[in-house]
Amino acid sequence: MTNAAALNDNMDIDTMEIQDDTRGLHYDENLLYEKERCDRPGVDLPPPEGTPLRTGFEARGDIGLSQVSEPQVVRHFVRLSTKNYSIDSGFFPLGSCTMKHNPRINEKNARIAGFAHIHPMQPESTVQGALAVMHDLQGWLAELTGLPGVCLTPAAGAHGELAGVMTIARAHELQGNTHKKVMLVPDSAHGTNPATAAMCGFDIRVIPTKETGRVTVEAFKEALGDGNDVAGMMVTNPNTCGLFETDIAEIVDLLHDAGGYFYCDGANFNALVGKIRPGDFGVDVMHLNLHKTFSTPHGGGGPGSGPICVAESLRPYIPSPLVLKEGDTYRLERDGERETQCGRLKGFQGQFGMHVRALSYMLSHGADGLKQVSEDAVLNANYIQASLKDDFHAPFEGPMMHEALFTEKYQKEHGVTTLDIAKGLIEYGMHPMTVYFPLVVNGAMLIEPTETEGKDAIDRFIDVMKKLAADARNGDVEKFHNYPQSAPTKRLDEVTAARQPKLRWSEA
Numbered sequence: 001m002t003n004a005a006a007l008n009d010n011m012d013i014d015t016m017e018i019q020d021d022t023r024g025l026h027y028d029e030n031l032l033y034e035k036e037r038c039d040r041p042g043v044d045l046p047p048p049e050g051t052p053l054r055t056g057f058e059a060r061g062d063i064g065l066s067q068v069s070e071p072q073v074v075r076h077f078v079r080l081s082t083k084n085y086s087i088d089s090g091f092f093p094l095g096s097c098t099m100k101h102n103p104r105i106n107e108k109n110a111r112i113a114g115f116a117h118i119h120p121m122q123p124e125s126t127v128q129g130a131l132a133v134m135h136d137l138q139g140w141l142a143e144l145t146g147l148p149g150v151c152l153t154p155a156a157g158a159h160g161e162l163a164g165v166m167t168i169a170r171a172h173e174l175q176g177n178t179h180k181k182v183m184l185v186p187d188s189a190h191g192t193n194p195a196t197a198a199m200c201g202f203d204i205r206v207i208p209t210k211e212t213g214r215v216t217v218e219a220f221k222e223a224l225g226d227g228n229d230v231a232g233m234m235v236t237n238p239n240t241c242g243l244f245e246t247d248i249a250e251i252v253d254l255l256h257d258a259g260g261y262f263y264c265d266g267a268n269f270n271a272l273v274g275k276i277r278p279g280d281f282g283v284d285v286m287h288l289n290l291h292k293t294f295s296t297p298h299g300g301g302g303p304g305s306g307p308i309c310v311a312e313s314l315r316p317y318i319p320s321p322l323v324l325k326e327g328d329t330y331r332l333e334r335d336g337e338r339e340t341q342c343g344r345l346k347g348f349q350g351q352f353g354m355h356v357r358a359l360s361y362m363l364s365h366g367a368d369g370l371k372q373v374s375e376d377a378v379l380n381a382n383y384i385q386a387s388l389k390d391d392f393h394a395p396f397e398g399p400m401m402h403e404a405l406f407t408e409k410y411q412k413e414h415g416v417t418t419l420d421i422a423k424g425l426i427e428y429g430m431h432p433m434t435v436y437f438p439l440v441v442n443g444a445m446l447i448e449p450t451e452t453e454g455k456d457a458i459d460r461f462i463d464v465m466k467k468l469a470a471d472a473r474n475g476d477v478e479k480f481h482n483y484p485q486s487a488p489t490k491r492l493d494e495v496t497a498a499r500q501p502k503l504r505w506s507e508a
């Protein structure tokens with residue numbers, strides 16, 4: 001037996017036959033339960049013979065974990081980890097998600113013992129440095145958004161939306177505006193916008209955007225009516241079609257005249273950061289996704305963080321606790337200190353590790369660097385939009401912000417769909433773009449290259465997309481329906497997988 005064969009626990013030792021798709025040094029990774037051998041002990045040791053039960057009563061039964069050794073467990077999880085596709089392994093153009101490089105300086109700073117090894121219940125005098133980081137971050141966010149009230153607690157974008165809409169609800173409550181029950185939301189909104197408003201007890205009134213991809217003043221006026229029942233409006237800007245809402249200033253003035261608050265979903269702030277301050281175009285509340293704009297890891301890479309920034313008028317109502325500075329001392333707001341607040345969002349004060357990373361990102365870029373970030377994000381997206389405009393149908397007139405948007409229209413004529421193109425990208429070793437979102441665009445392909453990709457990576461993506469478009473034109477439909485061919489798992493039946501998921505292992 002060779003060493004390689006000895007290492008390969010997917011091989012039948014007697015016949016020397018590989019039992020699955022394991023080839024060379026590439027392992028087809030079975031479940032731990034499929035690796036266990038009943039004749040070998042793992043976590044459940046055999047009971048020692050002749051030793052009386054010392055507790056006197058209950059003996060512990062088998063706990064039912066698979067019987068494998070520690071090296072087997074370690075190898076299993078290390079091999080699984082190498083199967084992850086991530087921003088650290090390749091181009092990841094998932095629209096609306098901002099999958100960009102996380103600079104390692106952020107990680108280094110987050111691991112400084114004085115930040116990494118502290119506990120939220122430590123006395124404030126022992127964590128002054130950590131509170132200073134949070135206070136500085138509040139300051140940077142206020143400066144960048146032009147919105148002076150900042151609450152760092154929300155643990156994700158959607159959580160920030162909850163915080164922001166709760167803030168609006170609390171303001172209306174304390175002002176006695178019980179008749180204001182309606183939240184205006186364009187049909188292009190990220191799904192979390194209407195979901196959040198509904199969760200906070202508002203009725204949703206939808207503003208159609210279909211023709212232009214933007215909210216027009218006319219459509220807004222129609223939805224507003226006399227404005228008496230309107231509590232506010234939630235708009236994503238740049239919106240989910242990758243477009244800047246050009247009429248926003250005029251719309252906000254009308255909304256304010258009607259006594260409504262303007263919520264801006266700022267998840268996509270990476271297209272604006274350093275260029276404009278949303279407070280200047282009338283935004284009252286905005287959440288930011290630190291894990292998108294300010295490069296803290298997300299997806300499988302770590303928790304999110306979705307602070308909110310609000311205008312002076314809403315400052316009394318934001319959730320507690322804020323980080324306050326008195327003289328040279330930092331402290332957290334105490335419970336009950338600000339009675340107008342809308343409540344607490346979680347036990348402590350947010351994802352502190354993400355606060356360190358985001359501040360580290362801001363400090364290492366500086367004001368000019370952050371401006372360059374948004375310029376490069378927009379340039380990269382428009383480069384893709386312009387390069388692919390003859391091969392793929394663009395539903396709206398550009399220029400785009402940080403995302404390119406196409407549809408399947410040209411390919412559908414040949415029987416090739418958005419899903420086929422996404423699977424084709426996997427075949428060529430690339431993570432697909434966001435597909436079928438925004439919902440207002442049929443067969444949408446939303447591509448966000450981000451500013452951290454260089455021209456080589458983007459050109460390769462463009463080449464692959466052009467090749468897929470040419471294959472579709474040439475009628476290679478069968479090939480498309482079978483993509484991906486070279487991935488370990490081929491085309492899945494996604495409907496069955498979603499409708500009847502197998503969530504439990506059972507012995508075959």
Ligand SMILES: *Cc1c(COP(=O)(O)O)cnc(C)c1O
Binds near residue numbers: 236289306
């Ligand atoms: C990502 C995103 C959200 C939600 O953020 P999470 O951190 O995933 O909760 C909300 N709105 C828009 C426009 C987004 O792109």
